[in-house]
Amino acid sequence: MTTNSLKDKVCLITGATSGIGLETAIALANMGATVIVGGRDLERASNAVIKIRTASNNPNVDFLLADLSDFVEVKRFAEEFKQQYKRLDVLVNNAGAIFKEYDENPQGVEMTMALNLFSIYLLTGSLLDVLQHSAPSRIINVSSMVHKLGKNEFDGFNDESSYKALNSYALSKLGLLHFNTILSEKLQGTGITSNAMHPGWVKSNFGSGFYTGFYGFLDTIFKPVQISSQKGAETIVYLASSPDVEQISGKYFVKNKAIPSSSASYNTSSSDYVWELCRQQTGFQYNFQEKPVDMGKKVEDSKDAKTKKTDDDKPSDI
Numbered sequence: 001m002t003t004n005s006l007k008d009k010v011c012l013i014t015g016a017t018s019g020i021g022l023e024t025a026i027a028l029a030n031m032g033a034t035v036i037v038g039g040r041d042l043e044r045a046s047n048a049v050i051k052i053r054t055a056s057n058n059p060n061v062d063f064l065l066a067d068l069s070d071f072v073e074v075k076r077f078a079e080e081f082k083q084q085y086k087r088l089d090v091l092v093n094n095a096g097a098i099f100k101e102y103d104e105n106p107q108g109v110e111m112t113m114a115l116n117l118f119s120i121y122l123l124t125g126s127l128l129d130v131l132q133h134s135a136p137s138r139i140i141n142v143s144s145m146v147h148k149l150g151k152n153e154f155d156g157f158n159d160e161s162s163y164k165a166l167n168s169y170a171l172s173k174l175g176l177l178h179f180n181t182i183l184s185e186k187l188q189g190t191g192i193t194s195n196a197m198h199p200g201w202v203k204s205n206f207g208s209g210f211y212t213g214f215y216g217f218l219d220t221i222f223k224p225v226q227i228s229s230q231k232g233a234e235t236i237v238y239l240a241s242s243p244d245v246e247q248i249s250g251k252y253f254v255k256n257k258a259i260p261s262s263s264a265s266y267n268t269s270s271s272d273y274v275w276e277l278c279r280q281q282t283g284f285q286y287n288f289q290e291k292p293v294d295m296g297k298k299v300e301d302s303k304d305a306k307t308k309k310t311d312d313d314k315p316s317d318i
């Protein structure tokens with residue numbers, strides 16, 4: 001584990017109440033950073049702050065609360081952050097989940113994609129001004145090796161009748177790699193980097209509602225080969241702090257090394273498609289010169305297929 005100093009740096013880690021996020025927070029606090037825990041439950045977030053302060057002997061640890069699957073909450077969370085902190089040096093988009101059954105967020109968007117992809121687009125975009133002001137700054141997107149199961153079939157993501165938890169999770173993590181690619185391109189020359197990573201197969205609270213039946217059996221069998229959350233956090237900590245990666249952007253890291261992700265993740269028209277889908281779903285436009293993307297008829301069809309909201313359906317304040 002690197003021992004780079006993060007004194008005077010401000011790091012926001014979503015999903016830092018348990019597992020990989022919590023261990024990342026402890027490691028970054030150990031390096032002297034001011035750490036903000038993104039949590040959604042007051043008790044779990046307060047407990048995490050106590051754990052991080054105790055483990056690191058660093059008092060500069062606090063929390064902000066939001067259910068990050070709800071786009072209105074995401075926007076409020078970002079605004080509260082900017083009211084309380086003048087800089088943001090490292091944003092770790094770590095919060096994520098797999099949902100056994102189909103569910104929707106308050107905006108009518110399928111939960112896996114809402115939490116694991118669209119909210120990250122929205123949160124990152126809402127914090128871009130403070131990241132820019134703090135540059136050089138870093139964005140780390142926690143993806144998964146499971147993205148390799150994903151196909152570039154994003155137009156049916158909100159279709160309840162064909163919902164499969166693992167497919168949706170894989171799609172969201174593939175989508176996150178597309179997001180990372182486009183974001184890093186748009187950020188060229190700004191001093192802000194964006195990289196994605198896979199933490200390894202980690203023993204955490206992840207999938208607690210999902211690992212039943214066959215998947216529960218597999219989880220039990222493979223428990224001995226799963227790594228600790230602390231080990232799983234190592235690549236995030238490396239990306240957050242190492243001078244080696246100061247200039248690196250748009251890559252996918254495993255075990256502190258940039259490696260190729262799936263061939264599907266390099267499909268440039270899919271990357272453009274995902275970016276536009278994120279914009280449509282959240283109603284949030286980044287402050288870049290956007291080139292128009294032809295979403296084709298497929299997206300129009302999927303709007304009819306299920307409850308996917310149009311821009312007009314979005315809350316006007318986000």
Ligand SMILES: NC(=O)c1ccc[n+]([C@@H]2O[C@H](COP(=O)([O-])OP(=O)(O)OC[C@H]3O[C@@H](n4cnc5c(N)ncnc54)[C@H](OP(=O)(O)O)[C@@H]3O)[C@@H](O)[C@H]2O)c1
Nearest residue numbers: 015017018019020067068069095096144201202204205206
């Ligand atoms: N575990 C693995 O093997 C593995 C492998 C590859 C990738 N990943 C990725 O690693 C990341 C962290 O997972 P983990 O293994 O550390 O799992 P975890 O222990 O379940 O932690 C997930 C974190 O996300 C938060 N979260 C979940 N839903 C949220 C919501 N709606 N709003 C705000 N926060 C929410 C949780 O908060 P609460 O405490 O409130 O539930 C928790 O802090 C995820 O993105 C996951 O996809 C994990």
